Amino acid sequence: MPRRTMVEAIRDAMDVMMARDDRVVVFGEDVGYFGGVFRCTEGLQRKYGPTRCFDTPISESGIVGVAVGMAAYGLRPVAEIQFADYMYPGYDQIVSEAARLRYRSAGEFTAPIVVRMPCGGGIFGGQTHSQSPEALFTHVCGLKTVIPSNPYDAKGLLIAAIEEDDPVIFLEPKRIYNGPFDGHHDRPVVPWSRHPLSETPDGYYTVPLGQAALRREGSAVTVLAYGTMVHVAEAAAAETGVDAEIIDLRTLVPLDVDAIERSVRKTGRCVILHEATRTSGFGAELSAQVQERCFYHLEAPIARVTGWDTPYPHAQEWDYFPGPDRVARALQSVLEGG
Amino acid sequence: MTTEWQSLSLHVPGPPVRPGDRPDFSQMQIPRAGEVRRPPVDVAASDIHDLAYSVVRVLNRQGEAVGPWVPALDVDALKLGLRAMMKTRAFDVRMMMAQRQGKTSFYMQCTGEEAIACGFQTALGTGDMNFPTYRQQGLLIAQDWPLVDLMNQIFSNQADRLRGRQLPVLYSAREAGFFSVSGNLGTQYVQAVGWAMASAIRGDTRVAAGWIGEGSTAESDFHSALVFASVYRPPVILNVVNNQWAISSNQAVAGGESATFAARAHGYGIPSLRADGNDYLAVRAVADWAVERARRNLGPTLIEWVTYRVGPHSSSDDPSRYRPKEESDAWPLGDPIERLKKHLIVLGAWSEERHTQLQAEIEDEVLAAAREAERHGTLHDGPRPSAADMFRGVYKDMPRHLREQRQEMGV
Numbered sequence: 001m002p003r004r005t006m007v008e009a010i011r012d013a014m015d016v017m018m019a020r021d022d023r024v025v026v027f028g029e030d031v032g033y034f035g036g037v038f039r040c041t042e043g044l045q046r047k048y049g050p051t052r053c054f055d056t057p058i059s060e061s062g063i064v065g066v067a068v069g070m071a072a073y074g075l076r077p078v079a080e081i082q083f084a085d086y087m088y089p090g091y092d093q094i095v096s097e098a099a100r101l102r103y104r105s106a107g108e109f110t111a112p113i114v115v116r117m118p119c120g121g122g123i124f125g126g127q128t129h130s131q132s133p134e135a136l137f138t139h140v141c142g143l144k145t146v147i148p149s150n151p152y153d154a155k156g157l158l159i160a161a162i163e164e165d166d167p168v169i170f171l172e173p174k175r176i177y178n179g180p181f182d183g184h185h186d187r188p189v190v191p192w193s194r195h196p197l198s199e200t201p202d203g204y205y206t207v208p209l210g211q212a213a214l215r216r217e218g219s220a221v222t223v224l225a226y227g228t229m230v231h232v233a234e235a236a237a238a239e240t241g242v243d244a245e246i247i248d249l250r251t252l253v254p255l256d257v258d259a260i261e262r263s264v265r266k267t268g269r270c271v272i273l274h275e276a277t278r279t280s281g282f283g284a285e286l287s288a289q290v291q292e293r294c295f296y297h298l299e300a301p302i303a304r305v306t307g308w309d310t311p312y313p314h315a316q317e318w319d320y321f322p323g324p325d326r327v328a329r330a331l332q333s334v335l336e337g338g
Numbered sequence: 339m340t341t342e343w344q345s346l347s348l349h350v351p352g353p354p355v356r357p358g359d360r361p362d363f364s365q366m367q368i369p370r371a372g373e374v375r376r377p378p379v380d381v382a383a384s385d386i387h388d389l390a391y392s393v394v395r396v397l398n399r400q401g402e403a404v405g406p407w408v409p410a411l412d413v414d415a416l417k418l419g420l421r422a423m424m425k426t427r428a429f430d431v432r433m434m435m436a437q438r439q440g441k442t443s444f445y446m447q448c449t450g451e452e453a454i455a456c457g458f459q460t461a462l463g464t465g466d467m468n469f470p471t472y473r474q475q476g477l478l479i480a481q482d483w484p485l486v487d488l489m490n491q492i493f494s495n496q497a498d499r500l501r502g503r504q505l506p507v508l509y510s511a512r513e514a515g516f517f518s519v520s521g522n523l524g525t526q527y528v529q530a531v532g533w534a535m536a537s538a539i540r541g542d543t544r545v546a547a548g549w550i551g552e553g554s555t556a557e558s559d560f561h562s563a564l565v566f567a568s569v570y571r572p573p574v575i576l577n578v579v580n581n582q583w584a585i586s587s588n589q590a591v592a593g594g595e596s597a598t599f600a601a602r603a604h605g606y607g608i609p610s611l612r613a614d615g616n617d618y619l620a621v622r623a624v625a626d627w628a629v630e631r632a633r634r635n636l637g638p639t640l641i642e643w644v645t646y647r648v649g650p651h652s653s654s655d656d657p658s659r660y661r662p663k664e665e666s667d668a669w670p671l672g673d674p675i676e677r678l679k680k681h682l683i684v685l686g687a688w689s690e691e692r693h694t695q696l697q698a699e700i701e702d703e704v705l706a707a708a709r710e711a712e713r714h715g716t717l718h719d720g721p722r723p724s725a726a727d728m729f730r731g732v733y734k735d736m737p738r739h740l741r742e743q744r745q746e747m748g749v
Contacts, residue, residue: 025539051539057569062528062562069469069532069546072517075539089558096522097529103731105510105518106500110734141732165734210737254737 001199005192006177009151009200010040010116013158014078016204018048021076024162026053028063028080028116037082038118038177060090067113068097076162077113084119084171085131098167099142114161114168119147120228120275121312121321122175122185130312132227132276137169138252138285144209145252147171149230150180150197153250156207164209173227173275181228182235183323212256214263218245221269221334224260224286226250229273229322236327244271244331252282260286261293268299269334273327278306300337303330351595353588357658361668367391368670371398371617372405379631383609390600390610393644396619401680409623413687419460419618420678420688422480423452424697427675428704429475429485430649433492436708437506437653441716442492444506448473450616450648450666451581453674456480457621458547458577461629462515465544469517469530472507473579474549483514485704489711495722497714501730502723524550524557527576531563534572534632545573545632552599552642553584553592560602564640568606571637575628576608578640579615581647586660600642608638615643616671618678644671725749 004012017024026041032055035042045053056063060081067077081087087094098111121130137145146161146168148154154172161168175181179191192198215230220243223233230248237244245263249256264270270290272283283304290302305322313320354362374394377386396403411419430447437445448455455476462468468477478488487499491509494502500510510518517533520526530548537544550560555578567574578599582589592599603610609631613624621643628639646669650657682688715721726749729740736744 057565059562059565061559062531062566065525065528065559065562066532066535066566069529069534070536070539072529073467073533073536073540075536092522093525093528093559097520097525101518102734104500104504104508104520105512106503107731108499108510108512109518144733254739257738 002202003193003198004151004155004200005179005198006148006151006154006172007039009155010158010172011042011044012200013155013162014041014044015047017159017162018044018052020204023074024052024076024078025070026078026080027056029056029058029082031055031080036080038174040116041080060086060088061093064090064093064098064115067115068093068101068111071111071113072101072109078162079113079115081115081117083129084117084133085128087117087133091136094137094143094167094169095140099140102166103142110165111167112165114158114170116170116172118174118177119171120173120175121317122181122228124314124317125312126314127311132274132307134171134252135276135280135282138282142166143253144168145171146209146250147173147227147252148250149173149176149227149248150195151192152197152200153207153213155200156205157209157250159204160206160209163206168209171227176228176231180231183232183321184235185318185323207250209251210254210256212250212259213248214245214259215248216244216246218243219267220244221271221331222247222260222263222267223271223273223331224249225273226252227275229275232322232324232327233273235324236331239324240328240331242331242335255289257289257293260290264290264294265297268297270298271303271305271327271330271334273305273322275307275322277309278304279309281306300334303334305330351588351590353590353661355662355665357660357662359662361662361665363668363670366670368393369395371395374405374407376406376627379627379634380636381609383603383607386609386611387604390598390604390612390642392612394611394613394620394624395617396623397617397677397681401677401684403619403681407620407623409619409626411619411622413682413685415460416678416682417687419456419622420675420682421696421700422456422476423618423675423678425700425704426452426456426476426479428697428700429479429488432704432708433489434653436492436716440718441712442494442506443717445492445653446472446507446651447649448475450669450673451579451645452476453618453621453678454579454615454643454645457618458625460622461625462545462547465515466546467515467517467530467533467544468547468549469526469533470519470549471551471579472519472521473551475507478509478511478514478516481514483511485707486711489708490714493711493714493716495711495715495720497711498723501727503728523554524559528559528563528566530576531566531572531574534574535566535570538570538572543633545575545629547575547577549577549579551584552578552580552589552594553587555599555602556592564603564606564608567638568608573632573635574638575625575632576638576640578642579645580642581645583647583651583657583661585651585655598642600640603640608640610640610642612642612644614671615645616674616677618674619681646671
């Protein structure tokens with residue numbers, strides 16, 4: 001089985017879909033000739049020509065706006081926002097237009113677009129290259145929100161997203177583009193080639209939206225995580241010896257509540273992880289869901305380990321990032337509780 | 339602190355007059371009909387900068403069609419145009435009345451602006467796509483789109499194709515080349531550019547038309563649309579309807595004092611024209627010119643239609659609070675229906691009697707349509723879309739959380 005990095009897997013997903021479906025077009029800032037600042041579209045313009053993969057002006061409202069118009073025409077646009085942090089000028093087009101077009105036109109017009117955007121920190125990007133805005137999308141009805149944690153899922157989920165008939169926000173944790181990252185920033189970088197989930201079949205396959213994956217089976221506590229934090233959770237479980245059951249949500253909307261419910265009913269404890277700020281973060285929704293569905297099975301209060309409610313700092317990056325030590329403390333404290 | 343400079347002061351623009359004052363359009367420079375040249379469709383944008391500061395006009399005060407922009411329209415086509423405008427106006431009158439009678443929550447007229455949508459639509463072909471604002475009902479009425487269908491939407495009744503989900507007048511009619519109206523201002527301008535880019539990517543022959551009001555040109559989406567149109571040169575006509583008023587804000591508040599809206603295209607290298615929006619013949623001629631440019635792959639055109647919003651912004655607005663009541667009578671470009679009527683009379687193809695007769699026929703048609711629509715219900719009376727409909731169409735397939743919420747509601 002070929003091994004791919006996240007970048008290669010994401011690029012391969014677009015390549016596979018551009019070859020299968022000539023309605024698929026890929027565009028964004030620097031994605032054409034140059035292949036994107038993270039190289040996710042490298043070679044696609046050369047292979048498919050400049051009307052299938054092209055550079056756009058620096059205008060997120062324009063990028064998403066033309067994508068909506070192209071989708072209404074019948075194309076399958078895959079738009080890249082260079083950093084999730086730059087998404088805000090395009091947010092109105094996502095929220096007021098793409099997300100609601102099917103509903104408001106009673107299905108006459110739809111917006112099957114994928115908006116890809118690198119998210120998260122860990123690269124010393126400061127406040128404008130590190131944000132995790134997933135909750136700003138999960139709060140919007142009409143959108144699906146996906147965030148993969150490994151190359152296998154990234155390729156399968158992106159292909160599924162391109163085939164979706166509804167708009168999909170595809171968040172790509174940039175710190176794990178070129179290797180898994182468990183939060184130990186002081187240790188040498190690990191390449192994807194040593195990770196089993198870098199094995200990605202060639203050609204077409206999908207990972208269906210709305211299905212979580214069990215990353216580690218355990219009985220003591222359920223850990224709900226996505227993106228980079230899945231790797232942090234695995235490290236924390238290994239280092240503490242806590243028998244944690246780690247669920248990688250993969251898709252935030254629609255959410256796999258069955259997987260969550262099954263696990264928490266079994267373990268009776270739940271720790272929720274995300275890199276984004278805490279207040280009104282997606283963890284709040286997860287916590288509410290767990291409480292509503294599993295209250296009588298809980299042995300301890302639900303814990304959240306998240307980024308602090310501050311802008312993403314530069315020098316203090318590792319004080320901000322919810323690394324394995326903070327996760328380990330939460331695991332232990334939830335086990336002591338009840 | 340001592341300084342050689344005088345204190346700064348901020349310029350806050352406004353209209354020349356307010357309620358109680360005499361209407362004043364003396365700042366408007368209006369050339370005589372027939373005076374503006376008609377450039378070839380492949381003209382360079384830089385060669386027609388002056389046309390963004392002029393006004394293309396065809397019908398003169400005597401009702402004659404004069405000059406290089408006279409479109410090749412026969413008398414029957416002109417009569418259809420007159421009929422479409424009269425029907426649009428009668429429809430507006432009836433629906434405004436229905437709103438006052440409590441049959442719906444909200445309505446928006448286009449009184450005084452009928453020539454723009456009605457005339458523009460006739461320049462398009464099957465499969466072309468408009469991205470309209472809420473004041474382009476004429477695009478549909480000019481195609482004889484069933485009035486009952488529009489009224490069902492306005493009444494949010496059981497026969498509403500949009501299932502009661504959308505504010506009145508925010509229609510969607512794909513078959514008629516009428517994109518779903520958002521209600522957010524300016525957002526659809528850039529979508530029209532995207533649709534046109536897709537048509538070009540696919541090697542199609544269809545063109546798109548974006549619509550925006552002069553007030554909403556202040557939105558960043560207007561700039562995004564012009565940038566993308568400038569960069570990729572897609573087959574799109576970018577219409578700016580300058581009806582002088584954005585609710586209570588005069589066009590000066592959107593920047594109309596410093597430059598015309600047509601002139602905004604200059605920085606983007608997009609050919610632009612300014613035209614008399616109350617002159618059905620000028621509308622058709624200028625629309626034809628721009629559509630031909632798009633169709634011949636010559637790229638985008640921006641058109642500023644100079645007109646006047648005779649009615650309130652919406653049924654919720656009272657313009658007498660911010661502009662003189664007599665202002666619409668003083669509007670120097672006249673009324674589009676009266677002007678085309680006069681032209682047809684000058685041609686010997688129309689008369690006051692036939693006009694009165696047509697008006698009565700149209701009113702009967704509109705009334706009959708209203709009665710039929712009311713049989714399907716009105717907003718507060720009679721059958722309406724089900725509560726279960728509320729949960730449908732958020733996604734193609736209803737996800738579990740919405741199914742659960744629908745069950746929670748018990749529908």
